Amino acid sequence: MQARQEISQKVHDGQEPHAELSGHLKTCGKCRGVWEIRQELVRQFDAMRQSAATHRPSVKRRDDLMRNFSAQYPLTAQRQRRPVQHWAWALAMAAAVLLMVAVGSRVTSLWNPAQPVTMEEVSSLAGSSDGQEGFIAVPYAPALASGELMRVVRTELYPAALVSLGLDVDPAWSGKMQAELLVGEDGYPRAVRVSTDSEGVF
Amino acid sequence: MSRTDEELFLLMRGGDQKAFADLYDRRERQLYRYALHNLGDAWAAEEIAHEVFVELMRTDSRYDPQRGPLEAWMYGVARNLVRMFRRRGPVQEPVDRAVHHDIVGGLIREENLVALRGALLELPDRYREAVVLCDLEERNYDEAARIMDCPVGTVRSRLHRARAMLSNRLRKRRAMEVAV
Numbered sequence: 001m002q003a004r005q006e007i008s009q010k011v012h013d014g015q016e017p018h019a020e021l022s023g024h025l026k027t028c029g030k031c032r033g034v035w036e037i038r039q040e041l042v043r044q045f046d047a048m049r050q051s052a053a054t055h056r057p058s059v060k061r062r063d064d065l066m067r068n069f070s071a072q073y074p075l076t077a078q079r080q081r082r083p084v085q086h087w088a089w090a091l092a093m094a095a096a097v098l099l100m101v102a103v104g105s106r107v108t109s110l111w112n113p114a115q116p117v118t119m120e121e122v123s124s125l126a127g128s129s130d131g132q133e134g135f136i137a138v139p140y141a142p143a144l145a146s147g148e149l150m151r152v153v154r155t156e157l158y159p160a161a162l163v164s165l166g167l168d169v170d171p172a173w174s175g176k177m178q179a180e181l182l183v184g185e186d187g188y189p190r191a192v193r194v195s196t197d198s199e200g201v202f
Numbered sequence: 203m204s205r206t207d208e209e210l211f212l213l214m215r216g217g218d219q220k221a222f223a224d225l226y227d228r229r230e231r232q233l234y235r236y237a238l239h240n241l242g243d244a245w246a247a248e249e250i251a252h253e254v255f256v257e258l259m260r261t262d263s264r265y266d267p268q269r270g271p272l273e274a275w276m277y278g279v280a281r282n283l284v285r286m287f288r289r290r291g292p293v294q295e296p297v298d299r300a301v302h303h304d305i306v307g308g309l310i311r312e313e314n315l316v317a318l319r320g321a322l323l324e325l326p327d328r329y330r331e332a333v334v335l336c337d338l339e340e341r342n343y344d345e346a347a348r349i350m351d352c353p354v355g356t357v358r359s360r361l362h363r364a365r366a367m368l369s370n371r372l373r374k375r376r377a378m379e380v381a382v
Contacts, residue, residue, distance in 0.1 A: 037369045037376075044318045045337045052235045052338070055244075061252050062226060066219060069259055073217035 135182065135191040139166040144184055153181045153189075165189060207272035211258075211265065226255055229273070232339065233280050239334040240284045242323050250283045270348075277349045285327065321371040329364035336361050 017025060017035070025032045144150075156176045159169040178195030205213070205224070213221035230251050237247035254276050257263060265275045322330055328350075335346040336357070346361075347354045 033373070034369070037372050038365070040372060041318070041365065041369055042337075044315050047315055048239070048319065049338055049340070052238055055231060055234050055238070057226075057230045057234070057251075058248065061248070062223075062230075065226065065252065065255055065259070066223060068256070069219050069222050072259060072261065073219070 135180075135193045136167060137191050138189055141190045142184075142186070142188055144190065148185055150182045150184055150190065153183050155179060155181065162192065165192065167192065208267045211267060211272050214258075222255075222259070225258075225272075229276060230255070233276060235339060236277065236280055236334060237284055239322065239338050240281075240330060241287055242319055243287075246287050250280055250287070253283055254279045274349050274351060278351070281327075281331070317375055318368065318372070321368050325364055325367060329360050329367065332357055332360040333364045333368070337365075 025035055155178075157179045158176055159173055162169050162179075180193045180195075181189040182191040182193075183189050205221070207225065207228070210221040210225045210228075214225060233254050234247050234251040237250040238244060241247060241250075257279050258265065258276070265272060322333060325333070331350060332346065335341045335349060336343070341349070343354045343357050346357045350357060
């Protein structure tokens with residue numbers, strides 16, 4: 001009985017039988033049978049181990065799980081993505097600057113921080129259709145908040161653009177014209193001034 | 203230095219997806235193999251390994267780092283799922299998985315090995331688990347005891363008994379082959 005326990009342990013530990021046990025195995029058929037069976041068992045365990053080791057986790061399952069995780073912990077996931085967003089934001093800003101430079105030939109002045117215009121000034125500028133400054137109020141434009149600043153955008157416009165703002169345009173006029181727009185902080189134009197060298201309008 | 207399972211779990215709880223991914227990459231295969239050897243079915247094993255992580259991800263997950271190692275908890279969940287699958291009987295696999303349905307049976311193709319797998323599946327749970335962890339997953343007695351939540355001596359005795367039972371099966375099979 002003790003010999004069989006020793007056999008079992010040695011086989012499963014991957015050890016060879018020592019001289020005394022080897023001698024016993026040669027003379028005892030029962031113990032030799034146990035030794036052989038246990039060796040066979042160990043070989044088959046090895047084979048099972050190797051076959052199971054071929055497993056690779058399913059990429060789809062892993063992805064599904066990670067998506068579920070992001071859905072479950074959305075705030076933190078956003079925080080983790082922040083460095084990437086910084087880069088994306090910086091790239092977007094750079095692209096916007098390049099775009100502005102490219103469009104610069106058409107829009108010569110986008111923002112004049114030294115001369116901000118308030119709602120009151122717009123009202124005075126665009127108080128009448130033939131105002132001293134030449135600004136014409138855009139009809140039905142959203143009201144400005146008190147103290148809201150405006151920016152002056154100088155650009156070229158087709159007559160259709162003015163029509164879309166609700167202004168009257170002489171049908172005979174068909175070319176582009178230089179114009180200045182007073183634009184609110186929401187990006188919506190409140191008044192238009194057409195350049196004096198543009199003709200055929202109003 | 204790599205983080206422990208418990209450290210990764212705490213990071214994961216804070217919403218760190220990389221920690222969760224690291225945990226998955228570290229433990230998924232082990233859990234899969236554990237389920238595979240206990241059930242003999244690759245599809246069910248995949249389901250179980252996946253489900254352990256779904257359970258871990260739940261905000262009301264019952265794992266408490268103060269009460270023990272995460273690994274033992276994960277194997278505990280897998281063990282319960284294995285039992286549930288075994289109670290249900292033979293697994294009904296999706297038709298589209300038929301080609302890959304049985305890695306062990308499909309790849310080995312050795313009659314003896316199939317017989318051993320059958321014998322393993324017929325062992326009582328506690329004996330089979332000892333064989334799976336110590337002989338197939340090559341865990342030492344301490345690790346197996348931690349996972350099985352029992353003393354080391356119990357692991358040794360269960361393993362000894364399980365090996366003897368499997369050896370008897372092999373011996374009987376061999377005797378039948380000789381008789382034929």
